Amino acid sequence: MSVQRPPVIEVNGVSVDRGGQRVLHDVDLRIEPGELVALLGANGSGKSTLLRAVVGVLPLASGTARLFGSPVQRGTSHDRLGYVPQETAETGSIPATARETVASGLLGARSWWPSARDPRVMAALEAVGMADLAGRPVTRMSGGQRRRVMIARALVRDPQLLVLDEPFSGVDVPTQELISELFRELSAAGTTILVVLHETGPLAGDIRRAVVLDHGHVVHDGAENERPRLDPGPGHPEDAALLDECLGQEIHPL
Amino acid sequence: MISPLDILTSDLLRYPLIIAVLIGLTAPVVGTYLVQKRLSLLGDGLGHVALTGVAVGWLVGAWTSATPADLLAIPGALAASVIGALLIEYVREVSHTSRDVALAILFYGGIAGGVVIIQLAGGTSQNLMAYLFGSLSTVTAPDALISVVLAVVVLGIGVGLSGLLAAVTADEEFARASGLPVRTVNILIAVMAALTVTLSMRIVGALMVSALMIVPVAAAQHLVVGFTRTMRTAMVIAVLCSLGGLLITVYVDLPPGGVIVLLTIAVYALGLLTRALRPARKHSGVTGPGPSRSGGVPTTARATPHD
Numbered sequence: 001m002s003v004q005r006p007p008v009i010e011v012n013g014v015s016v017d018r019g020g021q022r023v024l025h026d027v028d029l030r031i032e033p034g035e036l037v038a039l040l041g042a043n044g045s046g047k048s049t050l051l052r053a054v055v056g057v058l059p060l061a062s063g064t065a066r067l068f069g070s071p072v073q074r075g076t077s078h079d080r081l082g083y084v085p086q087e088t089a090e091t092g093s094i095p096a097t098a099r100e101t102v103a104s105g106l107l108g109a110r111s112w113w114p115s116a117r118d119p120r121v122m123a124a125l126e127a128v129g130m131a132d133l134a135g136r137p138v139t140r141m142s143g144g145q146r147r148r149v150m151i152a153r154a155l156v157r158d159p160q161l162l163v164l165d166e167p168f169s170g171v172d173v174p175t176q177e178l179i180s181e182l183f184r185e186l187s188a189a190g191t192t193i194l195v196v197l198h199e200t201g202p203l204a205g206d207i208r209r210a211v212v213l214d215h216g217h218v219v220h221d222g223a224e225n226e227r228p229r230l231d232p233g234p235g236h237p238e239d240a241a242l243l244d245e246c247l248g249q250e251i252h253p254l
Numbered sequence: 255m256i257s258p259l260d261i262l263t264s265d266l267l268r269y270p271l272i273i274a275v276l277i278g279l280t281a282p283v284v285g286t287y288l289v290q291k292r293l294s295l296l297g298d299g300l301g302h303v304a305l306t307g308v309a310v311g312w313l314v315g316a317w318t319s320a321t322p323a324d325l326l327a328i329p330g331a332l333a334a335s336v337i338g339a340l341l342i343e344y345v346r347e348v349s350h351t352s353r354d355v356a357l358a359i360l361f362y363g364g365i366a367g368g369v370v371i372i373q374l375a376g377g378t379s380q381n382l383m384a385y386l387f388g389s390l391s392t393v394t395a396p397d398a399l400i401s402v403v404l405a406v407v408v409l410g411i412g413v414g415l416s417g418l419l420a421a422v423t424a425d426e427e428f429a430r431a432s433g434l435p436v437r438t439v440n441i442l443i444a445v446m447a448a449l450t451v452t453l454s455m456r457i458v459g460a461l462m463v464s465a466l467m468i469v470p471v472a473a474a475q476h477l478v479v480g481f482t483r484t485m486r487t488a489m490v491i492a493v494l495c496s497l498g499g500l501l502i503t504v505y506v507d508l509p510p511g512g513v514i515v516l517l518t519i520a521v522y523a524l525g526l527l528t529r530a531l532r533p534a535r536k537h538s539g540v541t542g543p544g545p546s547r548s549g550g551v552p553t554t555a556r557a558t559p560h561d
Contacts, residue, residue, distance in 0.1 A: 052427075055430075055431040056430060056431060056433075057427050057430045057431055075433040076433075078431065078432055078433025079432075079433060081431060081432075083428060083431035083432070085425070085427045085428055085431070093289055093290060093292055094286065094289055094290045094424075094471070094475060094481050094484050095475075095479060095480075095481075096420070096424055096480060096481040097479060097480040097481075100420070100480055100481050100482065101424070103417070104417070104420065104421035104424065104425075104428070105428075105432070107417060107418060107421050107429075107432055107434055108432055108433055108434070112415060112417065112418045113415075113417055113418075114417045114421075115417075116482075135479070135480075136479075137479045137480065153428070157432075163431075
């Protein structure tokens with residue numbers, strides 16, 4: 001008798017507030033093992049917020065989020081997750097080398113002593129075509145090279161779920177192709193992938209399921225080729241909330 | 255003329271030398287994490303808060319007729335700086351915009367509270383200055399023992415857990431998503447900074463120890479690349495400057511704390527100069543991606559051995 005595996009991601013009625021405003025409203029999302037799902041939407045539609053809530057970086061205002069069947073806040077499933085944050089994520093001021101950065105991906109709830117000499121580090125850098133630059137500080141790399149190092153950092157822990165926020169942002173076309181090929185191979189090998197994209201780009205032919213967000217609501221969850229056209233309308237509540245956070249004061253639309 | 259052998263065998267200098275080496279080893283370890291977190295002035299802020307703690311210690315000492323009058327000064331400083339460190343960490347966590355303002359308030363509030371309370375305790379601001387600038391020449395065996403314990407704790411945590419601490423300070427978001435204890439690590443670093451500043455302040459002064467946390471790290475950043483190398487190089491710079499500064503004051507009558515800090519700044523300036531004069535290296539290695547370059551890419555981490 002086969003045992004039913006829980007969904008890799010299970011989000012029920014999740015709402016998220018930022019800067020005192022609700023930016024994600026009552027979202028449901030269920031992703032099964034092995035799926036390749038794109039999270040699409042205009043700027044400020046809440047797609048990155050949903051992604052960050054799913055990986056446990058943002059607190060939930062309401063609802064539940066589970067990874068591999070256990071509540072994300074409990075942190076028990078994070079060892080099976082590889083996360084690639086947005087390029088704008090804050091980084092430290094001492095430039096770590098690519099090798100050191102990737103080695104930090106080996107850390108987990110049960111592993112606090114990673115080694116930059118671990119063979120998995122060079123294997124992950126090799127997989128993204130960055131082995132030659134292992135000793136270079138990440139801050140002295142181009143945008144595309146940095147993205148590849150961040151992906152290697154997520155891959156080094158051999159994740160069953162790969163979650164990526166705009167992996168093609170600021171990346172040249174050949175690198176986009178390389179990353180896409182990597183995703184195809186990982187997906188074929190059974191890795192579940194959830195990727196936030198502005199547009200499907202080089203992955204257009206590979207994505208079967210697209211979840212589209214608009215103003216913090218899911219407006220489409222189904223076949224990629226049946227999704228609605230994205231409308232980058234102004235005045236998204238998340239934009240205002242982010243501006244509030246950046247400027248430290250409330251912004252009122254004109 | 256005093257010979258180097260005299261210095262090593264002199265009772266007066268033995269403890270200052272040991273402490274100079276220990277603080278040179280430990281301060282940059284904490285400092286590396288503070289620089290990484292962009293909280294370079296935290297040590298200084300905590301030093302000022304510790305002054306209020308010193309004054310409160312005097313006040314309580316006066317009430318309880320403690321002898322000597324400053325018996326409770328260091329415990330007071332320790333309590334105040336640990337509370338200050340936790341407060342800063344709390345502000346940093348709940349607000350991303352006002353941490354520099356919170357640090358500034360810590361600075362001003364610390365020094366203002368210090369001078370007001372020390373007056374109430376029957377002391378003068380001169381008493382506080384001793385903690386700000388320290389006095390290596392009056393070091394005793396118990397002082398040296400405190401420094402040894404501090405060094406063991408800070409090196410044990412700061413070096414022993416460097417992978418974890420570096421990952422959290424470099425990218426908190428990734429660390430959270432990896433299931434790492436981000437809040438605990440942040441509190442640990444803040445408390446380590448408070449301990450280092452407070453326990454070293456009577457000997458070398460709060461100003462010197464916070465400078466030794468930051469300036470060698472800044473200097474090392476000009477000389478080497480990578481997090482681990484930066485930390486190790488900063489430790490070497492700090493130990494050499496501490497010893498060098500102390501030895502200079504054997505021959506010339508100058509305050510050791512000030513000389514040591516000026517030496518670290520000189521190394522920083524040299525590092526800056528070296529970097530400016532270093533010929534620009536050509537961009538080598540990968541510019542374009544490609545399976546061809548990596549030998550047929552995605553075997554990826556999935557196919558790599560796993561323990």
